[in-house]
Amino acid sequence: MLTVVSPISIVGHFLHWSEAIIFITAGLAIIPLAGFMGTATEEIAVVLGPNLGGLMNATFGNATELILAFIALKSGLVQVVKATLSGSIIGNLLLVMGFAMFLGGLRYKEQNFQPTAARLNASSMNLAVIALLLPTAVQYTSTGLTDNTIQTLSIGVSIVLISVYLLTLLFSMKTHSYLYDVGMAENETEEEETPHKPNLVLWVGVLLIVTLGVAVESELLVESLEKATEVLGLPALFTGVIFLPIIGNAAEHATAITVAMKDKMDLSVSVAVGSSLQIALFVAPVLVLAGWIIGQPMDLNFNPFELVAVAVSVLIANSISSDGNSNWLEGVLLLATYTVIGLAFYFHPAIEGLR
Template structure:
């Protein structure tokens, strides 16, 4: 209830940002208002996707959720890529993985742990997700390792390597969907069963498919417009606000794109549905690494804005550290408030490191 109220209030920033753009207001004002406008749009996009999924049924609905789960980040990153801000795109991708594993899951475990002494979730699914995240780290690490251990390597070679890796990652992502929704769906049914039981106690819910498809289309257009305003004002706004460019890309932008998921994961954790909460946080990170990043590599190749998987080494260190501690904490299928604090503390340390890290050429 409070989440929807906050999102409704934030909608006011949509006309403000658009008016500011046409009246040539300060780039900093446009940047802030566009960022705030994206938050509720992302939230309503998630709601529309869930409502449509109810009508489509568990299989098609699950596929829809898996495809559109990070649509906001994908739209924002694509617009930045189209504008030639490749380093911004890479920073946002790594920041989304870090934010979901540490900030989202950290807050969920901390706030959920304050209400319930211990919370449990499916350990087998957690271990499988951990293995998938390890693959994602390997896939992001190797192109960078090839670049740094070779001499005379051309950008075209790294681009071709990245396209090959992207195809492998998308294939693995599709296989994980087959595994989780078809062949081994029972491993992921614990949290869902609780939701279904609660739904049965409530009045039957029959969403209006035409209405929610229309909402999804309008909200997607809104996200695209606001993302365009955000990207256009990004470089000048960071200078005016005194925000380091790398910090903005890795910390600030992912928080905007993931705000709706943050709220969902924390809300369900406080209702003692840690299975669903962990699924939201880790699943979002997996989708970024195995689907969104590879799709952007292929999209960049198609539109003539080459993007590879040769990330900044410091970003890779931060991602690897995030995956390491998240896997360590989630592998036993049990959580408490202290483990949430450990994840949040790691996120704060990483954020501080990015704040004081010199800007990367092409990101500032």
């Protein structure tokens, strides 16, 4: 149903409709496009095999968020980009994993997943928090620092994070892939029962078209963002941290929740936590480097309250997932934390503008 919204936002743009209408319709249009992008990526991954396919899934896992954030960065909305990045981490760890554990827990009394992989992911998330925290700490505890100094520091940290991300891919797909095979066992059994040979040319074409569609809708969303938030009465920080990440992550949200309700909690946790890791270790550093290249500086000096929210999210997510077991109450705890954080961002007047 949401696929029909895409033409509406494009028509509205050319007919100069209200910015609020364009903003809402463009946001809704991105949701099914992100779903198609995920499906196309998975189909192509089947043809490429486990190694190349896994790499492609990892690379395109957050393509929607990366496209949306890059267009916002190109438009000079640096504060929105930073808020969206922190919001994506918070949303995946609390909202997505919370709903997955809650709804899965209603159908199954307890659900299990690989605790070793969960602890490794927790350690990686701790590194991400440290890497995001330190540039901000340097800024707030020093005097006389120039923007170029923080930018240079952020570039160095970004290179380290991307290197760690590549090493985590090597670890999970090659040297220690057996730690991550548990969650995929049922999928492999299903594929053996019903052999599936996707049409590579078809799905590559779909991926290219959908990627173009996401870029167009993201452009419309960003163009209408400033005026639309004023008309709708949405606080700037709340829009970036809560609203935009929900749009960009909608397809992954649905996937994680669906597989959890099928008692595939390994895969569900992998989607939720893996997406947060991609944002922190890959998407954020890539945007810092991209901003440097295109002459639109972006650093890792985040709003302190955003970092507090990210740290709290990582803390409770790591605490709940470390034992490799989940139930509906743990899901409620994650959702409650997300609700409290959302309310705090709604009333926090941290950003007067979006740039």
